[in-house]
Amino acid sequence: KAGVTQTPRYLIKTRGQQVTLSCSPISGHRSVSWYQQTPGQGLQFLFEYFSETQRNKGNFPGRFSGRQFSNSRSEMNVSTLELGDSALYLCASSLRAGGGTEAFFGQGTRLTVV
Amino acid sequence: AQRVTQPEKLLSVFKGAPVELKCNYSYSGSPELFWYVQYSRQRLQLLLRHISRESIKGFTADLNKGETSFHLKKPFAQEEDSAMYYCALFGYGGSQGNLIFGKGTKLSVKP
Numbered sequence: 001k002a003g004v005t006q007t008p009r010y011l012i013k014t015r016g017q018q019v020t021l022s023c024s025p026i027s028g029h030r031s032v033s034w035y036q037q038t039p040g041q042g043l044q045f046l047f048e049y050f051s052e053t054q055r056n057k058g059n060f061p062g063r064f065s066g067r068q069f070s071n072s073r074s075e076m077n078v079s080t081l082e083l084g085d086s087a088l089y090l091c092a093s094s095l096r097a098g099g100g101t102e103a104f105f106g107q108g109t110r111l112t113v114v
Numbered sequence: 115a116q117r118v119t120q121p122e123k124l125l126s127v128f129k130g131a132p133v134e135l136k137c138n139y140s141y142s143g144s145p146e147l148f149w150y151v152q153y154s155r156q157r158l159q160l161l162l163r164h165i166s167r168e169s170i171k172g173f174t175a176d177l178n179k180g181e182t183s184f185h186l187k188k189p190f191a192q193e194e195d196s197a198m199y200y201c202a203l204f205g206y207g208g209s210q211g212n213l214i215f216g217k218g219t220k221l222s223v224k225p
Binding site: 003004033035041042043044045048056058090092098102103104105106107108 | 157158159160163200211212213214215216217218
């Protein structure tokens with residue numbers, strides 16, 4: 001079966017702009033989580049969506065938001081981009097929400113803010 | 115606070131040598147612990163989880179609640195084991211849980 005697909009793979013944006021990243025989960029998976037990966041902080045949890053509802057949110061400013069559609073595809077949006085938002089953004093899908101279920105990761109979207 | 119610590123950024127061993135990647139955690143409840151691996155130019159993937167108590171690709175990990183550790187071990191390292199390894203904890207910080215990752219250890223297995 002197809003894996004988790006993230007688009008686009010690379011993005012270059014200017015400070016102050018906004019950006020939308022997309023994630024298509026594995027078919028049948030209803031939980032989608034987003035992570036930010038940077039060399040300094042490692043992998044940090046952004047938020048999780050399950051059945052179109054935000055189930056959990058990490059410690060990120062309100063500029064970071066997301067949503068999930070009825071087909072489980074998810075988007076995350078970052079407004080008023082800052083240089084520090086440059087990172088690899090990873091999406092992971094799971095069959096169910098909560099612990100004990102394997103998370104399947106996409107290849108990520110590399111965002112560069114200039 | 116919930117935290118996962120991987121003290122080594124880089125671990126270099128020779129082929130055939132034993133390898134141990136260290137992971138310590140801080141969590142007040144009963145933890146669910148995982149090891150994820152990322153091979154070069156591949157996506158992050160699950161290697162093993164403590165509840166399965168299984169050996170994957172020769173790797174094992176035992177949860178030691180007394181020492182709050184979940185070290186990953188393999189008796190004889192292979193060159194194809196070279197990768198980035200992340201220890202992760204599924205923790206309930208608020209009402210819902212999420213995966214908390216360590217910063218990772220890069221394993222380099224030399225011929």
